[in-house]
Amino acid sequence: MSRKITFLTLFLWLTAVTFPVFAQQKADTTYTFRFVPQKDMFYVPWNGNDMELARLLECIESNKTDILDGKLPLYVDGYCNSLNGEKENLAIAKIRSNRVKSELIIRAEIKEENFITRNHATEGDFVTVRLTMPVKETAATDAEAEARRKAEAERLEAEKRAEQERLAEEQRKAEEARLAAEKAEAEKAAQQNTLADMPSETKITNDYHLSLRANLLRWATLTPDLGLEWRICPSWGIAVNGSWTSWTWSDKDRRYALLEVAPEVRYYMGEKKAWYLGAMFKAGQFNYKLSETGKQGDLMGGGITAGYQLRLNKALDLDFNLGLGYLNADYEKYEVIDGVRVRRGNETKDWWGPLNAGVTLVWKLF
Known part of the structure; x- marks a missing residue:
């Protein structure tokens, strides 16, 4: 009996010591904003950006004091890989990061020094804003984290397929427009050749002679x-x-x-x-x-x-x-x-x- 009491006392003590440690651990909260490939304009209502922005603004408002004091910086990462060269991709990624930061500065009334910005010519066409926040509850289990990662991967894959389909459709339409323009140009040239051979005044005189x-x-x-x-x-x-x-x-x-x-x-x-x-x-x-x-x-x-x-x-x-x-x-x-x-x-x-x-x-x- 005394052994059981001793074991229970030891377990409670370990729980009391370990739980605050887990409570003080920090977890990253990431918000992702999607951009149209090869474009730098930040469309808030597009592709779920408005919902992501609303969540981010709510989080900033809850931690605004720490953010303004510099205790809780916002990590901004801009990504672009839809252009030909690294230099062009980095330039677009920088503009995208600045547009997202400008939106947050205006809406949340924070400052440029509250951000830590990095830009990348890899991975995709989006901007992430990340806050390393204290976890107020016990961290999620590995299974839950894996489920979330899997769901996010599936969502990204679906978006990638949709974007590929959209680009293929745009390419098809562009090809149809090019063929139509070539056909119209050929018909115009044929008509001009016909008019040039006609011995009639139906051709407009527009030469200088x-x-x-x-x-x-x-x-x-x-x-x-x-x-x-x-x-x-x-x-x-x-x-x-x-x-x-x-x-x-x-x-x-x-x-x-x-x-x-x-x-x-x-x-x-x-x-x-x-x-x-x-x-x-x-x-x-x-x-x-x-x-x-x-x-x-x-x-x-x-x-x-x-x-x-x-x-x-x-x-x-x-x-x-x-x-x-x-x-x-x-x-x-x-x-x-x-x-x-x-x-x-x-x-x-x-x-x-x-x-x-x-x-x-x-x-x-x-």
Whole structure:
């Protein structure tokens, strides 16, 4: 009986000595915040971060005095391994750690010196905050700790599978978008090639070129006519046409001579840039003797022009145009007597109306 009493007394004494030792042991409490791979933004509502943050803030509030006094530091570890190099991973891990600390500084009203920070280019895409806290109750059994570790491992594995599936889906969508873009580009190139081969004005004129012009109506009246046009941009062009002829018949008693220069500025309109309006100036000299009395003198005037260019092929257009405005002719009248011109007076005439009309062949030089 005395032995039993002695054994019981010894057991109680050992329990009294050992229990405070276990009670004073410290255990790590870890809080994990998840991040999107390759990103550094801290999304609080994402992937359980809000619940983890609420638990951490509650723990900080319960131990705030010790934390602010420096007795209970917060160990912050940032992780990143979703980028190519160690330097890039460490840079992202650092930014993630700072974002989590900023959130805690604002919400829990603690300071930067209350943290001990380390960053790692390994393991995953998360940040852990760890507090080494005194255990107020008997430590959990090994079986319980193992169960918790197993549950955490299963959760991490499930998250990893979900993340892999998400990345695979994003890669599939990106590949589909790339193939669609390549198909659209091929269709666009085919359409452009088709338009380039069509001898029609359906293709929009958007080039800059120098063209040689010949008014076929003037040539039909045996009046050679040539000109140049420079398209300085799709909407504006500068043109100049010149005509010259000199004909005599009936032993030089009849004469038709003309020298004329007409510069013009044009503005092309519409989607196809085929219609245009212009401003024209005209100056020249003439000598007409189609009856007994001839007329020789100068002409000058100007007005507005309008027209339409019909595309024939890559190099040729057909330009239909009409000019209206004012023309002044200052000339002297004469007769030819025995081969000698005899002056019969001067006249001046003003003309309002059509100044010129043309069906002009346009050849793009370059």
